[in-house]
Amino acid sequence: MQPKINFVSHDELQRLHEAALWLLNNVGMQVFSTEAVKIMRNGGARIEKENIVKIPADLVTYALGKVPKREGFILYGRDERHDIRFGIDTPALSSMMEATHVIDLETGERRLCTNKDLADMVRLMDALENIVVNGPLVTPQDVPKEMADLYAVATTLKNTSKHVVSPTHGARFVKDVVAMASLAVGSEENFRQRPFVSFGVLTQCPFQIDRLSVKGLLEISRQGLPVAVSSGPIMGTTSPVTIAGTVAQAHAEILAILTLSQLVRPSTPIIYTSFARSMDMKTGNVSMSSLEFGILRGTMGQLGRYLGLPVKMPAFLRDAKILDGQAGFETGTVGLISTLASDLINSMQYDMDTLVDFADLVFSDEAMAALERIAKGFSIDENALALDVIEQAGHGGNFLGCEHTLRNHRKEMWVPRLMERRSWAQWEKEGGKDIKRRAREKAREILASREPVRLSHEAEAEIDRITREATMNSAK
Secondary structure, eight states: OOOOOOSSOHHHHHHHHHHHHHHHHHTOEEEOOHHHHHHHHHHTOEEEGGGEEEOOHHHHHHHHHHSOOSTTOEEOOSSGGGOEETTTSOSEEEEOOOBOEEEOTTTOOEEEOOHHHHHHHHHHHHHOTTEEEEOOSBOOSSSOGGGHHHHHHHHHHHSOSSEEEEOOOOHHHHHHHHHHHHHHTTSHHHHHHSOOEEEEEEOBTTTEEOHHHHHHHHHHHHHTOOEEEEEOOEETTTBOSSHHHHHHHHHHHHHHHHHHHHHHSTTOOEEEEEOOEEEOTTTOOEESSSHHHHHHHHHHHHHHHHTTOOBEEEOSBOSSSSSSHHHHHHHHHHHHHHHHHOSEEEEOBBTTTTEEEHHHHHHHHHHHHHHHHHHHOOOOSHHHHOHHHHHHHOTTOOOTTOHHHHHHHHHHSOOOSSSOOSOHHHHHHTTOOOHHHHHHHHHHHHHHHSOOOOOOHHHHHHHHHHHHHHHHHHHO
């Protein structure tokens, strides 16, 4: 039996979906691309002034009939050992993208991140078993600014054998990423057989998609590559202050982009995700770990499942500034909701998505393992009920020495590697280290002992050439 979390009923899900369809038909999406507008018009959408695309419900229904469903959905790893089969190998962690600062692993000080920081993070994530999707968790600040995201993807590709998630910055960017990924696996043909890179496309709320994002989406769809489609409205600022209104708007924006992708190429793989969030009305800051953020994760996850799509939801995105008690609370609350509502979790950043701590990668890996145990649930079969074992132990008996206990304890009870369960005396004898210190030491140990997963010298040199050429072209 696997636990589920439901914030709304099936009838309420249908009502939210119908509200989104109404919004698409009556409000529509502003699309800053003549080509995309033409595709939507040819598909049956109504076009109004200023590139407002109004999408009828039957067109959305058509697109939902073409998009691949969660059952059988696979994200390929560069190494097939890291393939992710939705519903079987999930839930698990996926790298976030584009933070700008790190907590230095040696000094503990906050500073701008470098390309070496990213390489070390990617190596660390490659070693941690509960992080199944790697990616540019930070955007290096010591490379050419105009192409920093491409440099970040290049560094990621050089240092991992897992699936890689990439941002989207136009059609040329997508082509360059595909070219680099093809070098990593020997040829474009090899990449096409097992595309181990997916992309992320985020709408611009309310009801817009910017020029670079839509051009990137068109290219991704033409190539039939996986793309996580997301909307990130902020309650009370770029969406209604109510949760229901924000959910309806975010769902509508996701459906609009999904529909466009299927008109470009039916069966383009779509991952349903949303960064719908709230603003703290006291500080004016956007919160990525508020209780409302958690409710939004659960409800949007339900909508993704309602459509039968693979679902990725952000969590472990702490408003906390460091790995402390607040971070633990935020990880547990939003993390548990997202784990029960989705297949993958975007994660591992602090301070409203701007900061990464090496120690937190180790902590997050352990936290994900614990949450996976909850999501796994438990069996109710003859072996699990253990009626004969209970009868044999009898009144006042003990189960510690039973063969049944020996056979089943490992699969039934999760044992942490990082979290502390020893007595105070044992803990104090070994230094009285808190979890942050233990996680930092583990990160150092992994980076010191693990051989990097690198490409051939020739492949890396060619990837570097692509990034340099893209930088020069962007300056023209």
